[in-house]
Amino acid sequence: MTYYHPGIYQFELPFLTASFVPDENDLVMIKYCDVEIHVGRNKSPLITVLISTKKEGMSPTNFIENVVDVILKGYLPQIVIDGINKADIRWIQREYYPEERFHEVQMKWNKNQNRFCYPNWVQLEDDWIMKEHKLVKY
Template sequence: MLSKEEGFIIFKRKQELSNLDSVHLWPGIYKFELPYLTGHNVRDNDGLVKVSNCDVEMHIGDQNNLDQHLIATVIISAKKGGVGTTNFIEHIATLIKTGYIDQVVLPKYGAIYDRIRWVERNYYPDEIYQVVSLEWNSELNHYSNPKWINLENDWILKENKLKPYD
């Protein structure tokens, strides 16, 4: 992990980051809860539309990411007993990229949408981590076409900071 003292970092790694000559970033682990709509926008008896939440953990500028030519690993964790994130992963990833990552990672040249590793953590039937590959549509500013691969023997599983499911 890059030191906290470095704060605002500029690094040059043309061969490793290919389409980025330099990147300005605020490294660290960002943890937050993100509300998202599930598409079931039906009012209840009180006239309220339910909004679901997921836990998000962004690892920005971690050495493990840099070694894999990535800027960030983002873990999206479904809430136990809530609505799963699988059917909404591209919408959630778009919210995270445009609302959060774009605020802490600033490329001088090029784009970073392909330098983010998306990991989905679900609890059913057992706890499972999967890497989600997504396609970025620059015209619509949106991810689509998710594909999942089980994540095994990865640093994120050993160094994960997410709290256990209840």
């Protein structure tokens, strides 16, 4: 049996881009995305993770595997007590440009690398997360 702490978890998550070039102050820019995790809300699957581009921010699309890896290994073990069944997680990405849209991000689990890879985006047309998320409106 899986034990978990139900609720909606919101936070800002930093992610690195492909550019490691420092600016004039020697700072390497780190970008941020918004994350909202829905756990045990009488929805299927058990966990829905919404990763959202910040308004006027850089999209995490090209770095989605890294963002997912941080959430999967750094945040979900605190929320789900008895280990995480990867089939119980649904990954959603929200973009704002050129208009608000939602995609389910389907990925394959790579046992050798111990992480998700090969993302594929499937656009959502009518889904509960589109109406029930608590993130700031664009």
